[in-house]
Amino acid sequence: MLKTFFSALCAGVLIAIGGCVYLACDNRYAGAVLFSIALLCICYQQHVLFTGRVCYVLGAHTGRDLAALFIGLAGNLTATGLFGPLVRYAIPSSGAAADALCAAKLAGQTLPQTFLRAVLCGVVIYLAVSIFKDNKTPLSILYGIPVFILSGFEHSIADMFYFSASDAFVKDAGRSALFLLTVVAGNAVGGVLLPLLQLPGTRAKKGGEAA
Numbered sequence: 001m002l003k004t005f006f007s008a009l010c011a012g013v014l015i016a017i018g019g020c021v022y023l024a025c026d027n028r029y030a031g032a033v034l035f036s037i038a039l040l041c042i043c044y045q046q047h048v049l050f051t052g053r054v055c056y057v058l059g060a061h062t063g064r065d066l067a068a069l070f071i072g073l074a075g076n077l078t079a080t081g082l083f084g085p086l087v088r089y090a091i092p093s094s095g096a097a098a099d100a101l102c103a104a105k106l107a108g109q110t111l112p113q114t115f116l117r118a119v120l121c122g123v124v125i126y127l128a129v130s131i132f133k134d135n136k137t138p139l140s141i142l143y144g145i146p147v148f149i150l151s152g153f154e155h156s157i158a159d160m161f162y163f164s165a166s167d168a169f170v171k172d173a174g175r176s177a178l179f180l181l182t183v184v185a186g187n188a189v190g191g192v193l194l195p196l197l198q199l200p201g202t203r204a205k206k207g208g209e210a211a
Contacts, residue, residue, distance in 0.1 A: 004048055004068045008075025011047035014038045016083035019161040023097040032146035039141050043132050048072040055126040055191040076157045084164025098166035111182050114154055118183040121153035122190020156183040
């Protein structure tokens with residue numbers, strides 16, 4: 001479990017670096033593409049990222065597996081939460097960009113809208129990670145990450161970095177925390193959505209092979 005936590009810390013740092021480059025880019029399209037470096041490094045180095053691991057929770061049959069999932073989430077949030085203020089201090093322009101981004105999220109979305117955006121992000125992450133895992137190609141990530149960013153979908157670990165790098169928690173800690181919890185829940189639902197819908201077909205296929 002300790003190994004899982006430290007691996008999750010590494011993943012959180014990488015997501016924070018992806019968030020840094022996104023905040024630094026004047027061109028949001030370039031920023032969305034460059035953010036992909038975070039998930040590429042996480043997948044190649046096999047670090048623990050909640051939004052990728054939750055996609056396989058339907059195959060987790062032990063309490064230890066579920067505990068590892070939540071320990072991973074804690075590690076991801078810890079790293080991004082600590083990294084954000086450091087970036088705000090070291091790169092004030094990124095802190096200002098995070099202020100504007102988080103203010104727009106809080107003012108422009110209801111919680112149901114945020115949840116649905118997070119669900120869609122979870123679906124995209126599942127596709128990107130599962131295709132990478134099955135085919136060992138980075139293309140699913142290089143396309144998938146810009147797709148969810150440019151579509152306005154919500155990624156819980158990236159959002160934790162943006163909120164911690166902004167003044168959102170200082171101005172409205174309760175609302176910011178509720179926003180992030182909503183995104184975590186939406187990512188989890190989206191991550192298991194396609195695997196859940198595929199279960200009947202998978203069982204039927206196994207039954208046919210057995211017959």
